[in-house]
Amino acid sequence: MKRPARRPSLRAGLTATALMGALLVGASPVSAQVAEGGRSAGTADTARPAQMAGAAGAGAVSVTYPGTTDGFANPERGFYRHTSRCDQSDFDAATLRGYRVNEGVSLVMCVFYLEEFKNSAISQTALNRLQRQFDAVRQAGLKTIVRFAYTESADGVDAPKDRVLAHLDQLGPYLSANSDVINVVQAGFVGAWGEGYYTKNFGDAGKVTTADWANRKAVVDKTLGVLPSTRMVQLRTPKYKRTMYGTSALPAGQAYNGSTNARLGHHNDCFLASADDYGTYENPAVEYPYLASETSYLAMGGETCGVNAPRTSCPTTLSELRMFHWSYLNTDYEPNVINGWRSGGCLPEITRNLGYRFALQSGTYPSSVSRGGSLSVNFTVRNEGFAAPFNPRGLEVVLRDTSTAQVYRLPLAGDPRTWAPGTTTTVDRGVTVPSDVPAGTYNLLLNLPDPQLSQRPEYSIRLANQGIWEAATGYNDLLHTVTVN
Numbered sequence: 188m189k190r191p192a193r194r195p196s197l198r199a200g201l202t203a204t205a206l207m208g209a210l211l212v213g214a215s216p217v218s219a220q221v222a223e224g225g226r227s228a229g230t231a232d233t234a235r236p237a238q239m240a241g242a243a244g245a246g247a248v249s250v251t252y253p254g255t256t257d258g259f260a261n262p263e264r265g266f267y268r269h270t271s272r273c274d275q276s277d278f279d280a281a282t283l284r285g286y287r288v289n290e291g292v293s294l295v296m297c298v299f300y301l302e303e304f305k306n307s308a309i310s311q312t313a314l315n316r317l318q319r320q321f322d323a324v325r326q327a328g329l330k331t332i333v334r335f336a337y338t339e340s341a342d343g344v345d346a347p348k349d350r351v352l353a354h355l356d357q358l359g360p361y362l363s364a365n366s367d368v369i370n371v372v373q374a375g376f377v378g379a380w381g382e383g384y385y386t387k388n389f390g391d392a393g394k395v396t397t398a399d400w401a402n403r404k405a406v407v408d409k410t411l412g413v414l415p416s417t418r419m420v421q422l423r424t425p426k427y428k429r430t431m432y433g434t435s436a437l438p439a440g441q442a443y444n445g446s447t448n449a450r451l452g453h454h455n456d457c458f459l460a461s462a463d464d465y466g467t468y469e470n471p472a473v474e475y476p477y478l479a480s481e482t483s484y485l486a487m488g489g490e491t492c493g494v495n496a497p498r499t500s501c502p503t504t505l506s507e508l509r510m511f512h513w514s515y516l517n518t519d520y521e522p523n524v525i526n527g528w529r530s531g532g533c534l535p536e537i538t539r540n541l542g543y544r545f546a547l548q549s550g551t552y553p554s555s556v557s558r559g560g561s562l563s564v565n566f567t568v569r570n571e572g573f574a575a576p577f578n579p580r581g582l583e584v585v586l587r588d589t590s591t592a593q594v595y596r597l598p599l600a601g602d603p604r605t606w607a608p609g610t611t612t613t614v615d616r617g618v619t620v621p622s623d624v625p626a627g628t629y630n631l632l633l634n635l636p637d638p639q640l641s642q643r644p645e646y647s648i649r650l651a652n653q654g655i656w657e658a659a660t661g662y663n664d665l666l667h668t669v670t671v672n
Contacts, residue, residue, distance in 0.1 A: 246554045250666050252547035252652045260291040262646045263370050264542020266518035267294035274299045278320050283327035294515055297331045305346045309357050321365035328645030334373040336381030343378050343385035348402040351376050352409050359413030366415045367639035371486045373421045373454055374407050382423050404431040416445040417579050419486045421454040424467050425474040436477050442484035452486030459498040482512035486577045490517030491524040499524050501533035512574035514542040544572035546651040555670040559622040565615045570606045584618050585632040585662055628670050632662040
């Protein structure tokens with residue numbers, strides 16, 4: 188994409204203290220989903236909501252859940268850190284962990300340059316470094332946005348298609364083995380910064396022939412092929428997807444089905460920088476509604492690249508973040524834009540609402556249940572964020588013995604990816620209590636785990652409510668006890 192050159196001095200001078208001090212973040216078929224405009228204005232105390240018996244029939248107990256405007260980290264969303272070239276400096280797990288604990292950041296960018304290997308296979312030394320990066324991200328409890336590229340220069344000296352495909356064969360096993368800590372992969376490879384505009388092998392400076400488009404598509408297809416079907420690939424402009432994969436926006440009925448179009452999202456690395464975001468859009472009248480529809484179900488993120496008032500002011504920023512369902516943004520670039528959001532007063536709202544932000548409203552649960560019987564669970568949750576989760580996400584009811592702390596995790600039918608932004612969803616389902624669960628009193632909790640990292644509490648979703656989050660377990664306390672007979 189045509190874009191202004193980065194100024195390293197700005198990035199180097201950007202400190203975590205300067206930019207993150209105000210950023211600390213603050214998160215079964217569905218039986219009902221209703222559009223909603225506002226959000227609750229809860230406070231950050233730990234008061235336990237009152238319980239009211241009898242609201243749903245004999246023996247049932249209803250609970251209300253005050254919300255909160257607190258900021259906190261949640262997986263796979265929010266501001267991300269991008270501090271150095273991923274191919275040259277090893278991540279430090281302690282530093283990454285500090286991003287999550289101290290700044291509310293759960294994502295780190297890994298742009299891995301392959302400029303040494305334009306005419307050869309990737310060395311084992313480089314592949315080993317890539318594995319160390321994934322290991323450090325996993326150890327720290329974060330996830331990474333991954334991109335590969337061959338050059339940082341606008342001369343666009345990249346690698347030809349066959350070399351790229353061979354490199355993807357080498358990279359595939361590493362991407363597959365570490366998909367648990369990959370948030371999304373950006374298509375990359377082609378051109379300066381992997382953004383597809385300045386390129387010596389795939390149609391330079393926007394002069395893209397039919398053969399060039401075929402070569403670009405071969406690279407994207409190969410990237411999809413070496414990744415597990417649970418992970419998405421992002422394209423740099425709407426035109427790229429519309430040219431290579433069809434002009435129709437992904438319909439709701441095909442979302443998350445593992446097909447090519449259901450795995451191809453979008454990223455914008457010059458967000459708001461000009462009338463067309465430095466060439467991100469070719470025809471906004473067509474591409475805006477297309478992108479707004481697509482990103483309801485697909486990954487959307489990126490970065491800013493320059494102040495462009497009034498587009499980079501708060502009103503337009505908030506409108507487009509919401510319209511295009513943004514899940515993540517670079518906090519390290521461009522600092523003047525981000526400082527403008529701070530002075531304009533919208534930075535806290537952006538920080539809270541990038542991606543999903545789930546807040547329980549109410550729930551109704553039985554007072555007692557028999558071993559081997561059905562435990563009825565009914566709760567209402569509001570998504571206050573700009574987007575929904577785009578990677579698979581689990582949903583569990585947890586029974587925890589109040590005497591022994593023994594835990595029983597019971598899968599609950601439902602898909603949090605369908606909890607759309609600006610809507611309220613009611614989940615009304617029953618789960619079977621195992622017949623070998625000892626009689627006793629149990630706390631009832633809700634868990635939204637990562638399917639691949641289900642034993643890591645850092646990767647479970649925290650709900651935006653007062654006094655219910657358990658950092659040590661990753662559970663959200665439903666503030667109810669049930670007796671198992």
